[in-house]
Amino acid sequence: MNVERRSVLIVGAGFAGAVYARCLAEADVRVHVIDKRSHIAGNAFDETGPDGIRVHRYGPHLFHTANERVLAWVQKYAHWTSFTHRVRAQLPSGVLTAMPINLDTINAVFGTAFSTSDQGKEHLKKIAIPVANPSNAAEYLGSRIGTLLTDLFFRPYTKKMWGVNLEDLSASVIKRIPLRTDQTDTYFPTSDTQIMPNLGYTSFFKNLLDHPLIKVSLDTSFDQAMLSDVRYCFASMPIDEFYNFREGELPYRSIRFHHRSVEIDKVEAPWSPFVLPYSVINYTDSSPYTRETAWHLMPNHLEHETYRRTFTREEPCDYRDNFMERYYPVKTADGLNEKIYRRYTCLSELDASRISFIGRCGTYQYLDMDQVINQSLTGAEKWLQANRC
Ligand SMILES: Cc1cc2nc3c(=O)[nH]c(=O)nc-3n(C[C@H](O)[C@H](O)[C@H](O)COP(=O)(O)OP(=O)(O)OC[C@H]3O[C@@H](n4cnc5c(N)ncnc54)[C@H](O)[C@@H]3O)c2cc1C
Structure with a gap:
């Protein structure tokens, strides 16, 4: 050409x-x-x-x-x-909880009934394992939220998302995710404007x-x-x-997308009876999937009614296993x-x-x-x- x-x-x-x-x-x-x-x-x-x-x-x-x-x-x-994007994390028990972690997440995991941000902060301080200069994602998370929340929300998820253990992942990857102690449950910072093209x-x-x-x-x-x-x-x-x-080669993580089409009255949990406003659910368990999207719940995405709904599950993988589709640069702890x-x-x-x-x-x-x-x-x-x- x-x-x-x-x-x-x-x-x-x-x-x-x-x-x-x-x-x-x-x-x-x-x-x-x-x-x-x-x-x-x-x-x-x-x-x-x-x-x-x-x-x-x-x-x-x-x-x-x-x-x-x-x-x-x-x-x-x-x-x-x-629009306001809200995400829920599905725990291995099936319970849905706020993602990123907030005060409601802390209450759901620890069975507490905290109502103020100070109580949440105090609790995290008690369970955190202080590390002066965290050298990887595991140390960073441990020093902020302790072992239980780290293992529940980040350990299997990181393994499937990045193909490495938390100990081998750069802390900078995790630092992008907010950790909250109030009840804010928006996925992005509230100071951001969130819009979608009509x-x-x-x-x-x-x-x-x-x-x-x-x-x-x-x-x-x-x-x-x-x-x-x-x-x-x-x-x-x-x-x-x-x-x-x-x-040398610059490695990437990639994602295989698994789409499924479901008749509207057969839509199952966690979207059934599909009044949930969460278009994305993150899976924290050790299944191969990291999250699933219900597209009709995004603004202007239901173009015409066919009484069917489309869902897409994401399965991370090495980019060599997905036709060299490069999505996420891999930041390892060794740099x-x-x-x-x-x-x-x-x-x-x-x-x-x-x-x-x-x-x-x-x-x-x-x-x-x-x-x-x-x-x-x-x-x-x-x-x-x-x-x-
Ligand atoms: C799964 C996923 C979800 C994301 N979600 C969000 C989100 O919610 N919000 C957000 O702000 N950002 C999100 N992003 C990030 C967003 O995709 C990027 O910011 C954006 O795509 C970057 O644009 P780009 O032009 O750099 O790259 P790309 O969009 O990848 O465009 C690069 C283009 O170059 C072409 N190209 C590559 N090599 C060649 C070649 N040799 N010859 C000719 N053409 C070539 C490719 O085909 C491609 O079309 C997400 C990214 C991923 C992977």
Whole structure:
């Protein structure tokens, strides 16, 4: 495939690539976006399934942000609906409890009847095992919530999610999850704005890429020869793949999605009688599944009534066991993968005059959608200034 001469080549039509494309096009720069997949929107891709329900092909994507610039920007290209995402954890006993851990969780697990945050804090202080500088996720959790809550909520879950024991996982992975001692039961911080695109993410991406200076080629994999005649390249492809893995492989966890369609009157627990407002249930037991999504409970996802409901269970695995689908960079306690990544960044600095690596796989980081948008808005602005566009 020939890339448009002297245009900026963008590899990947996910959030990183699409935000760069839109910003550059609005500044009169011609861009050519390629994606190896047959659709736009990257991992945020959604589509309406046979049950008349919108399903996100690569797992539930809930948009939340505390960044006003990002919020204003996304609202220029689609209408969005406010929502509050709530998740429940199903314990091995079958009991459903708040997730992330809060005061109600503490009461449910310890049979207490605390009513104030101070009581919750005091209890956690009593059961915590202090560690001055936690060197892994197990030590970090033990020092915050003690052994029982760690083993119940995090031990089997971590093993299936990351394929490693808590002792071998970097504490930074777990630090992302809030631990609360009040009764707040929202999944995301209450300071975040939570919105979902009325017509779905794919429709939002269609609007983003709908510009006379943007050309999109799907089913098109990156090839080094494409760099010969382009003005510049922004690549959201895996950085190790670009350099032919010469510094070693950057591993990822992946997820196999198991979809099932159920007649409306046969929907079983925990959603039956399906008045529960929780669209996602996390499984803390040692089954292979980490969570399940009931798509009809997300705003605007029931497009037309077919009297059936779609559910999706997630089974984490190594990315080599899932067609090299890269979802979560693996951060081990020894920091080995980050060292490999740093070697790739040294290589990319030498190439900075012709290519920049962007997004989740370009920078080997887990990034939420709003973080990718923010980084891409800033990156595009900098490039435009440096190139006096
Ligand atoms: C299961 C899951 C759930 C998530 N849930 C949330 C959530 O609830 N809220 C939230 O904010 N974030 C969520 N995220 C994160 C969100 O998916 C990312 O922030 C976002 O997708 C990052 O965008 P990106 O453009 O960097 O990557 P991607 O969306 O992965 O896009 C990269 C694109 O590059 C293409 N590509 C790769 N290699 C090549 C190549 N060689 N040639 C051509 N094209 C190539 C890929 O096909 C892909 O389309 C979730 C992520 C996962 C995995």
